[in-house]
Amino acid sequence: MTRLALLYELAARLEKRADQTAVMAPVMQVDDIPARVTTPYGFHLCGPSHNAVMLAAMRLSGSHPYEPLVSLLALYMTRAGGTFIDIGANIGYFSLLVARNTGGPLRVHALEPLPENFRWVRENVAANGLGDDIMAYAVAAGAAAGEASMSSYGTGASLIEGWDGGKGDEQPKVLVPVRRLDDLFAPDELPGPITIKMDVEGYESEAVKGAPRLLASESVRCVLMELGYGLNDDVYNTTARDTLARMADHGYLCYGHHSPVNGRVGVEDVRLWSPDDPEIQNAERWPTNWAFVRPDPTWDALVSGLRTLYGMFCSTGHRTVAEIRRFLDGL
Known part of the structure; x- marks a missing residue:
């Protein structure tokens, strides 16, 4: 199904439902119409058309990466291989991104507790021929092993009651297994360097x-x-x-950066903040995303040239995997 045909079908279903209810359900409750997108970064992404990652990928495919600044940093940190741990993998976008574009041996571990999303992680891994590179786990990361009730609120599914203004509490709940990361991974048994991406909707602590x-x-x-x-x-x-x-206590430098607005971050908006920067003490300016890094001269060089590199990263649309690797090698 083409993207245009998919949008027409979604519109028809929404119009039909408008006659049946005065209050529309959230977009993630639209019927589960599978979609497939060819990304600009060497892999295909499949998933339900109501999923926020899929919606962004369909809107941006061919012109802009999903969460571009996070994508750039993830690619940069995994450019030579090592280990990538994707905590809150959703349907697998970041796992696929780094696995396809690394310049060295990279082992990816994708953790996704929501059953529907986990099914799509496995399907995407198989469809892209990355079964030898990505291992998927149907678990949530937490402070203690056990089980927890999780909302099925689409991309914002959370283990936190009241998350996102309580929207998730209005949706069905599922019971998911919870494991400590220290019980799953022994760092001395993982090839380095290790990069972790965490998106767990309020459960970070x-x-x-x-x-x-x-x-x-x-x-x-x-x-x-x-x-x-x-x-x-x-x-x-x-x-x-x-x-x-807690992250500072572990020896990391902490840098905040803003998430995209309408799928994009302008070059003029690219900036990294330290936690004590006066500009972000107001909650309205608090950065949505954070990079916690070990002190490293190569990271300092990246930060100093971030705006230029970001502009280059987002400027060319479709690229081959080889072109992406050459770009990363030049950083």
Whole structure:
């Protein structure tokens, strides 16, 4: 099904439903119409058309990467191989991105607790021929092993009650297994360098509490984490600053950066903040994403040239895997 035909079908279904209810369900409740997108970065992405990652990929395919600044940093940190741990993999975008474009042997571990998303992770891994490179785990990362109730609120599915203004609490719940990262991974058994990406919708503090050994390892060079603070911090994410403090205690430098607006970050908006920067103490300016990195001269060089590199990264649309690798080799 072409993207245009898919949009027409979605519109027809929404129009039919408008006659049946005065209040429309969230977009992630639209019937599960499978979609397939060819990304500009050497892999295909399949998933339900209501999924926010798929919606962004369909809108941006051929012109712009999904979450471009996070994508650039993930590619940069895995350019020579090592290990990539994708915590909150959703349907597998970042796992596929780094596995396809690394310039050296890279082992990817993708953790996704929501059953529907996990099914798509496995299907995407198989469809892209990356079964030898990506291992998928149907678990959530937490402070203790056990089980937890999780909302099935699309891309914003969370283990936190009241997350995202309580929208997830209105959706069906599923029981998911929870494991400590330290029980899953021994850093001395993983090829380095280790890069971690974490997007767990408010559960960051619990995931970090379950990984003291992993995060203390010098082999972990970078942790890319979505860590929203929110305009309503007493409800939205009260543990954001605690998580920052824990990461600093593990020896990481902490840099905040903003997520894309309408799928894009302008070059003029590319900037990294330290936690004590006066400009971000207001919740309205709090960065949505954070990079926690070990002190490293190569990282300093990346930061100093970030705007230029980001503009180059986003400027050319479709690229071959070889072109992406040459770009990364030049950083």
